[in-house]
Amino acid sequence: MLEANLDDQTGEALGYVMQLLLDAGALDVYFTPIQMKKNRPATKLSVLAPSTARERFTQLILRHTSTIGVRYQTWQRTIMQRHFETVTTKYGAVQVKVATYGDIVKRTPEYADCARLAQQKNKPLMMIYQAVLQQLD
Amino acid sequence: MLEANLDDQTGEALGYVMQLLLDAGALDVYFTPIQMKKNRPATKLSVLAPSTARERFTQLILRHTSTIGVRYQTWQRTIMQRHFETVTTKYGAVQVKVATYGDIVKRTPEYADCARLAQQKNKPLMMIYQAVLQQLD
Amino acid sequence: MLEANLDDQTGEALGYVMQLLLDAGALDVYFTPIQMKKNRPATKLSVLAPSTARERFTQLILRHTSTIGVRYQTWQRTIMQRHFETVTTKYGAVQVKVATYGDIVKRTPEYADCARLAQQKNKPLMMIYQAVLQQLD
Amino acid sequence: MLEANLDDQTGEALGYVMQLLLDAGALDVYFTPIQMKKNRPATKLSVLAPSTARERFTQLILRHTSTIGVRYQTWQRTIMQRHFETVTTKYGAVQVKVATYGDIVKRTPEYADCARLAQQKNKPLMMIYQAVLQQLD
Amino acid sequence: MLEANLDDQTGEALGYVMQLLLDAGALDVYFTPIQMKKNRPATKLSVLAPSTARERFTQLILRHTSTIGVRYQTWQRTIMQRHFETVTTKYGAVQVKVATYGDIVKRTPEYADCARLAQQKNKPLMMIYQAVLQQLD
Amino acid sequence: MLEANLDDQTGEALGYVMQLLLDAGALDVYFTPIQMKKNRPATKLSVLAPSTARERFTQLILRHTSTIGVRYQTWQRTIMQRHFETVTTKYGAVQVKVATYGDIVKRTPEYADCARLAQQKNKPLMMIYQAVLQQLD
Numbered sequence A, B, C, D, E, F: 001m002l003e004a005n006l007d008d009q010t011g012e013a014l015g016y017v018m019q020l021l022l023d024a025g026a027l028d029v030y031f032t033p034i035q036m037k038k039n040r041p042a043t044k045l046s047v048l049a050p051s052t053a054r055e056r057f058t059q060l061i062l063r064h065t066s067t068i069g070v071r072y073q074t075w076q077r078t079i080m081q082r083h084f085e086t087v088t089t090k091y092g093a094v095q096v097k098v099a100t101y102g103d104i105v106k107r108t109p110e111y112a113d114c115a116r117l118a119q120q121k122n123k124p125l126m127m128i129y130q131a132v133l134q135q136l137d
């Protein structure tokens, strides 16, 4: 996890940086609203990346944001095993992510598939999700 | 109440604007973290000012922030009647704001007085507050 | 809508006030994190109540919070028509709220029913929701 | 301004709705983090739209989000007059928005132009902005 | 400390999970508003638990939330020593937590006791707190 | 990094503590809005300090805030090398921080200098910044 507190960069530029870091292969990028000294509303940038890619992401952050320092620390992760299954609804086919850990099993319709169908069929996204869930036993 | 959504101004500059608006006589100025389009973390600026001063504060906001528009709307307010009393503690004298509305009475030690005593006596701020509250019946 | 900015009341006390206002019949109560002058992290309290109850809620807010002023303004609302239907799942019966507006129809499993079943059957809340959604056509 | 408090819709679905409302012609769409009853982290959706389009946006919100009610209210706006000028930098041409109100004049490089050049030239966005600002007198 | 970023679970369900984790013995559970990719408002779940209970809480989070991964890391803590004293006010008895660390001593009225008296006596919570503080020397 | 979650201290007192910790030599102090149990809006205090000063800052936090515990953890940091250069604009001289890391070079006008000139010359802060940027090649 790499982090930087940003009080001298615009939100417009930060939105650009989020996309740039995702395109560069970050596992996750997120912003947290924070409050810094001198009454400054600010944003904490957090980037999850493999520790082998730390120097590369440090350079991306230093190059593309206003910060002059990046702090980092290693977190461990427990990740469920995943595979994908296809579910066919009356609106079309949707990939469902099946995640397992011990006896825990979770099925999540893929957002991108549902959003694509929602737009093609001009239906609310929630209606597509619900159609997928009804196909799961 | 005047408001503007700001996604193209730094937190550093916004902290400066908060002080500038308070110095110009705003009743209250506050920031709310918001999330705008294109993944932009942003800040909503809210300024409470008498409606007679609206044009003056509109110009201050347009001049000193990056926004090209200010929205505004009139809110009504119910304000308690206030007077001040002096309470003497072992650390020194503190003004207490007494606010009343019908049968509701609230006494609040003045922050500035407590903070000044805390620094002079090198005591935690909370200890000063508590000393004042103990003097209230 | 009634609002107050609170920088001199603890979160502990604000949690207490939220429940008190809901118990008093507020339609909705919510908190927004804001940033006030002098580097103060603060909370905006918002209360939705019928305009006929405004004076009553003003007094509750003045009595139970640290604010000395409440601002208010009337908002209009468009509300969907609602009725309830019962859906029977393998875990038990759940009320489903059916909301309609023109040709828009939405069905939402009642949170309280699902939560109760989740606890009785020792199942994840999401599993109960999904079982309800599968019963909807 | 139309608003709805959402505690029963996922962030994934809300990101989808933001884009949908912008595509439908909303002047601005933004999210504010709020805290609702029963320990629920929630999101306030705010949509700025011309009052003539209010019914259309009300229906979009009711159809595509989980809310069963939309509240609304008219805000006035003071908007600076705007025109565009082209500035040529060593990286390429950028449109600059010139906004005026009385004696107030602000020039802002267009984000989209700068972002496009930044990607084409593989330079930090801030470097492009700075190159544009240096061309302004 | 265990953490998960949640963009595909509703606030309603997250409120349920907070209570579930507290009931399971978490030392602390809190939510932070964050902003994730694709314009998604999201919530970071943080759980403080003894490191010996990490696997148990990992499973609770994986079972009851939508996340497919939990990250974790060990933090050290400095905790003040605590004991309780009883203070008698005109409204009734209240436990006061006395916390010490070196020469630092802090006394905090127990929230639950004060809230109970406030409801029994139909008094503002702040009035009960103040009555307790006046009994402390 | 030292952290504490605060739900029983006012924003007024927290603003005071931020200044106190900065005056005591903290590298950075910031607040994050969080949501704790029992519907409490709360604030996470984060303090960046050299690990050699950890005990001193732990005591400051325990003495001046309501928390009875402080958690801490070591983060590594990558910091750009910095030196200052003076830039002369038509409004006066401004220090510019030049930060370098490998082939990355960033120049940032010093906030304090720009703010001072903005007030002396009665110009918007952004106009001063822009004048400085125009002097950079």
Ligand code: NI
Pocket (backbone or CB within 6 Å): A007, A008, B012, F111
């Ligand atoms: Ni700075």
Ligand code: NI
Pocket (backbone or CB within 6 Å): A083, A085, A098
């Ligand atoms: Ni399978």
Ligand code: NI
Pocket (backbone or CB within 6 Å): A012, B007, B008, D111
């Ligand atoms: Ni813009």
Ligand code: NI
Pocket (backbone or CB within 6 Å): B083, B085, B098
């Ligand atoms: Ni008096």
Ligand code: NI
Pocket (backbone or CB within 6 Å): B111, C008, F012
């Ligand atoms: Ni105050």
Ligand code: NI
Pocket (backbone or CB within 6 Å): C083, C085, C098
């Ligand atoms: Ni029906």
Ligand code: NI
Pocket (backbone or CB within 6 Å): C111, D007, D008, E012
């Ligand atoms: Ni609900």
Ligand code: NI
Pocket (backbone or CB within 6 Å): D083, D085, D098
């Ligand atoms: Ni022109």
Ligand code: NI
Pocket (backbone or CB within 6 Å): A111, D012, E007, E008
């Ligand atoms: Ni997802």
Ligand code: NI
Pocket (backbone or CB within 6 Å): E083, E085, E098
């Ligand atoms: Ni004792």
Ligand code: NI
Pocket (backbone or CB within 6 Å): C012, E111, F007, F008
């Ligand atoms: Ni407590």
Ligand code: NI
Pocket (backbone or CB within 6 Å): F083, F085, F098
């Ligand atoms: Ni140099």
